[in-house]
Amino acid sequence: MHPVQSTLHHKIIPPRRSIAAKAPALILLHGRGANEDDLLGLADYLDERLFLVAARAPFDFHWGGGYTWYDILDVGRPEPKMLAESYQKLSQFYQDVKASYPVDPSKTFLLGFSMGTMMSYSMALTKPEAVAGVVANSGYIPEEADLNFQWDRLHNKPFFLAHGIQDPIIPVHMCRRAKTLLENANAMVECHEYTMGHEISEESLGDMSKWLTDKLDA
Numbered sequence: 001m002h003p004v005q006s007t008l009h010h011k012i013i014p015p016r017r018s019i020a021a022k023a024p025a026l027i028l029l030h031g032r033g034a035n036e037d038d039l040l041g042l043a044d045y046l047d048e049r050l051f052l053v054a055a056r057a058p059f060d061f062h063w064g065g066g067y068t069w070y071d072i073l074d075v076g077r078p079e080p081k082m083l084a085e086s087y088q089k090l091s092q093f094y095q096d097v098k099a100s101y102p103v104d105p106s107k108t109f110l111l112g113f114s115m116g117t118m119m120s121y122s123m124a125l126t127k128p129e130a131v132a133g134v135v136a137n138s139g140y141i142p143e144e145a146d147l148n149f150q151w152d153r154l155h156n157k158p159f160f161l162a163h164g165i166q167d168p169i170i171p172v173h174m175c176r177r178a179k180t181l182l183e184n185a186n187a188m189v190e191c192h193e194y195t196m197g198h199e200i201s202e203e204s205l206g207d208m209s210k211w212l213t214d215k216l217d218a
Contacts, residue, residue, distance in 0.1 A: 006096040007089040009056040011036050017048035024107035024132075024216050027097060028054040029090075029116030031138075033066040039113060045205050047213045051103050057115070058089050069115050075170070078118065078142055087122050087147065094123060094130065109212065111135040113200060114170065118142045121178070124157070125149040133158035133215055135208050138167060138198050140174035141181055154185040160211045161189065162204040164196035 003010055015023045026046065028039040036056040043052055057067040059082060070082035098105040109132045112120035117139020124131040126147050136159060159182055163175035172193060179191045190211060194204050 001101075004096065004100040006093045006100070008058060008093040009036065010093070011040060011054045012101070013040065013043050013052040013054075015049050015051050019049055020104070022102050022104040023051040024049055024109070025051040025053060025097065025101070025103035026109045026111055026212070027094065028052060029069075029110065029112040029119050030054070030057065030067075031112075031114030031116050032057075032068045032072075033061045033064050034113075035066050039111065039116075042111075042200070042205065046209050047216055049216060050212070051101060053097055053101070055090070055093060058086055069119050075174075077144055080146055083122075083142070083145055086119065087126075087145075090119055090123060091127070105130075107132050107216070109133045109135065109215070111137070111208070112139060113137040114139055114198065122147055124159075125151070125154070128153045128157050131157075133160070135160045135162075135212065136175075136178065137162045137200055137204070137208070138164065138170055138175075139178075140170060141178045143181075151181075151185045154182065154187040156186070156188050158188045158215060159190070160208055161191040162200070162208060163191075163193055164198060164201075165193050166196060167198045169198040 030038040036054040057069040061068040069086040071079040110120040117136045121141045124134045182189045
């Protein structure tokens with residue numbers, strides 16, 4: 001199977017174990033300066049039933065190679081025009097994935113790291129009915145973005161939050177803020193803090209993998 005044409009360049013890994021005609025899907029969104037290969041290395045550690053889709057951010061990252069979803073004005077402040085364009089492209093891409101691949105639209109999850117987490121939150125909070133759940137690694141909710149967050153439609157929406165208490169890039173208090181906002185909206189939040197920096201550790205990977213499997217089994 002080859003990747004279809006859409007608004008975002010991407011790679012796919014079909015399920016290693018198929019249980020239905022339409023598989024649960026996990027869309028992987030990388031951080032700044034990386035590419036679509038960055039999170040595909042997680043594949044061997046994730047549930048074999050998942051149809052994995054790894055997207056590439058739309059903008060070149062000029063300060064070190066790779067790609068980015070937007071420029072940063074300050075910590076917690078994305079450049080609004082770039083964020084808006086990335087959001088629109090991701091929104092269309094998300095629809096294309098569900099329409100073009102043999103995936104279950106009701107079981108399509110997002111997994112982000114760093115800036116990819118901000119994009120995952122943006123999708124899930126604006127279109128909660130379209131997103132089965134979110135794995136949010138080392139990120140925050142972009143509260144200053146010009147997006148229409150549907151806080152009143154997040155009841156029981158599942159979120160897994162993972163953050164390093166030694167993160168020098170995005171301080172852990174921003175994860176705690178996200179946890180508070182989501183819990184106040186009555187989302188179903190599982191939040192873990194780890195002794196690590198701005199990264200995915202073996203421990204956090206194990207926890208998020210178990211969380212995803214539990215959601216597939218539910």
